[in-house]
Amino acid sequence: MNTKNIEKRFQVLRTLLAIGIAMIVAFIIICFISEEPLETIRSFLIGPLESKRKIGNIITNLTPMLFVGTGVCLIFSANQTNMAVEGGFFVGAMLATVAATCLHLPTGIHTVVCLIAGGLAGAAACAIPAFLFVKFNAKPVVSSIMVNNMCLYVGLFVINHLVRDPAAGFMASFRFDETAKIGEMISGTGVHYGILIGIAVLIAGYFYLNKSKAGYEIRTVGRNVDFARYSGINVNRVITKAQLIGGFLAGLGGAVEVLGMYNRFQYQALTNHGFDGIMIGIMAAYNPKLLPLAGLFLAYIRVGADSMQRSSDVPVELANIMISVIVIMIVAERFLYKMKHKRIVAAAQKELEGKAEA
């Protein structure tokens, strides 16, 4: 067994252990505050599977995560901590709304135009930190947060002054044209065709990142930028490309979410979908292959916490507490480090002994 295998195995172990610890923490909290802890835990764990509606909720929760998560995989694989996917999601939803309310096109084409508009807006949002990094060496950590806030206000400006429906009674856009909306796939569940687009995006993202030359370049740049430069990769171009595509996917996610789930644009603040995407991206170790698992997990505990809140007195925020605990432990490199180190040393010794005998 070589070092790489042990590293991989420990990463899986660490993730599972983090999930286990978060579960235990959640159960302890439930036991403290719930009057019927067993019943509460049951509705948390099994609740999401109880009705067609709730299973549908898991899928609708998962849909935007697939887009943003795939985008995050691309961006973070290039070792760029660009959080502008949050703003990209928002402006993606915004520009798709503009296209869905102002343009009048035949069914099908209209949806595609809206989705592309959303994607382009998202790409534009992520392009700003990429540009600042490539041209001026400004770290994307700070610049992308600024971009998020900028996106919020620019998006609200467009919605409130261009497509606001004064008759809605609250701050919202005009109704989307029926031709633009993404139809419901399974009636009565809210599940819309966006999930199919999401799966397609995920698979394409997997092949692009893990099986193509361009994806290999992105991962090489992410792992060791100097090595990439010396082996003749145009580092700046690769970094920019990864972020443009990632931003496009985030914007696409925003477009799919509003067109599939709502009749009007009614967000008044950032939606946190971008940070959700980052969370599941971390859980999946930026590998699109593991992304559906991480996404399903997050969607499942969200719906579980929701069903728990309805049947007991434990607030739904428990899901977010759990996911943050998990992420904190997964990114802690030294967590289980000693055990891993021992294993690697033992394996190396064994190998050496084997060689000595031969």
Add this chain to the structure above:
Amino acid sequence: MDRIFAAIFTPEFLFSVIRVSTPLILGSMAALICNRGGMLHIAFEGVMLSAAFFGMLASAVTQNIILGLLGAVAGGLLISMLLGYFNLVLNSDRTLTGIALNTFASAGTVFALYLLVQDKGTSSSLPSLVVPNIDIPILKDIPVLGTVLSGHNALTYAAFLTVFITYIIIFRTPLGLRIRTVGENPNAAASVGINVMKIRFITLAISAVIASLGGAYMSMGYLSWFSRDMIAGRGFMAIAAQNLGAALPLPSFLASLAFGAVTALANVLQTLNMPSEIIQSLPYVATLIGLGFFGYAAQKSGRKRTKAILDKARAAEGEKS
């Protein structure tokens, strides 16, 4: 247009600028200290939120303002020390841990709020206290200046004082020298016998105390209750202000005031039914331009330096031959 000017050129407007700037000033000083110590993180949002919550809670339970503020500081330190432990001891990525801690603080405070008052919105049913406003004796009788500068919350004056204290700590004390050394080159600092880990924890702790006062101001001054996610991006704004101020106390302070002025202006425009969103986005656009500009300047000076070294080397070679 006249209505806007009529609304802006009043002492009351300047008063409100200082009022909304207070958490930004405190936050930017906290970010500045972290940046100087090479520990700039994005969990200020969580630190301030946790401080706002615990400040409210401690003051409601003890009915004592000092204990309330101490509670706020404890709440801020909690998040900050968690970040320190995971980042410094367990070697995790600071930004990713920061994202997770912000989520943790946001969810945790709402969770606890619901358990306390069965309300996920605000804590207004809890009898929490407010830090008193202070009228400055002679100043308050001067016509315009008095209206602008007097009668603020005690924490606002503390914020002004903090700018000065930050300058003293960072540039005029041995501790500040250590913090800056560790920030610029941890290996060099370790080689002269500085305990890098300890200095970094101290950096985090000092900055958390300052940021906590900013958080406490939100729930015990700006408003008299805690409401969910009440920091609303001010932690990020503080980082931006500090960046715009190039990690120097006075410029960062001025940048915070500028951010506050823009926010106050947006509030005024909103009441006049004017498009306030573009104005609200201005601080962020300014920061982005600032980031680009600083990067450009650093690159240029770097190139100049390289060129100077090259020229020198060439000259030396020429002399030899």
